[in-house]
Amino acid sequence: MSKSRKKEPTLYTQIITNNEEISPDVHVISFKRDFDFMPGQVVKIGIDTDHPPRIYSICSGNHEEEVQILFNIKEDGFLTPKMGAMIPGDKLLVSKPYGSFIGVNEPAWWIATGTGIAPFYSMFRSGMEENKKLIHGVAALNQFYFEDELEWALGSNYVRCCSRETSCDVFPGRVTAYLSEINELPNVKFYLCGKPLMVVEVRDLLIEKGVPYENILAEIYF
Known part of the structure; x- marks a missing residue:
């Protein structure tokens, strides 16, 4: 009997608003925020339903109008070279935020x-x-x-x-x-x-x- 696969979270279409290369092969990609999150949480990102999404931490503030994702391009990877080439108007598939690595106000x-x-x-x-x-x-x-x-x-x-x-x-x-x-x-x-x-x-x-x-x-x- 084959092992059951963990169900992937639902991915929602987001429209890219900006894609900035802030260092060689390192980008910050942005889209409008339509969900709440706690600082430190992650989302899963994909560009189609044929390949498994990857996990990325959100790097923007939780009250900002846009969500930003910091990533570096891996030449032998499937996802990041395509993300690096995206322009405003392109579509990205993004899950709702999750995770327990959450910031606190204490020292x-x-x-x-x-x-x-x-x-x-x-x-x-x-x-x-x-x-x-x-x-x-x-x-x-x-x-x-x-x-x-x-x-x-x-x-x-x-x-x-x-x-x-x-x-x-x-x-x-x-x-x-x-x-x-x-x-x-x-x-x-x-x-x-x-x-x-x-x-x-x-x-x-x-x-x-x-x-x-x-x-x-x-x-x-x-």
């Missing part, structure tokens, strides 16, 4: 790599930046998405870590190297978003430094 650290910054930018745009520290790790300096806005608003609570290039006010190394140099961590929630290896390494490091497991929340990007 917290947001730790992201690459496009994993998307849910934290949504939290930031939704007014949750007070008492937050954002640590963003990337390989190249042009991958600090939304950095001007974040630096202006967060100041010293916005930490950029770059593993392959150097610049003033940027930590020269990975997120794990930055965290390793901190002797005492605060008693707050730690939100992690990035690729599986990063999430595991940072989670283990935080636990080694005394952070309770229940204070660590993670969202994995593939």
Whole structure:
């Protein structure tokens, strides 16, 4: 007997209003918001009913008129090259938002790599930046998405870590190297978003430094 497949959520047609390349092969695609969501939640996105949709975090604020999705083009992928080529008026299939990786107003650290910054930018745009520290790790300096806005608003609570290039006010190394140099961590929630290896390494490091497991929340990007 074959295994039953998990039922995919219903997808609704959305009309693209904008598609901006904010860094080489990294885009923010937009459409009018016709649903409510909590900052940090995800949607499934597809372009037809013949291929399974993929999961993306919403990166816009929950009171903004448009929903924005941050994504990077994977040359060997099916969906992202087609999304990258879309223009206003094209149609996208999008599910209703869901997920439990949700921002809170209490103090917290947001730790992201690459496009994993998307849910934290949504939290930031939704007014949750007070008492937050954002640590963003990337390989190249042009991958600090939304950095001007974040630096202006967060100041010293916005930490950029770059593993392959150097610049003033940027930590020269990975997120794990930055965290390793901190002797005492605060008693707050730690939100992690990035690729599986990063999430595991940072989670283990935080636990080694005394952070309770229940204070660590993670969202994995593939």
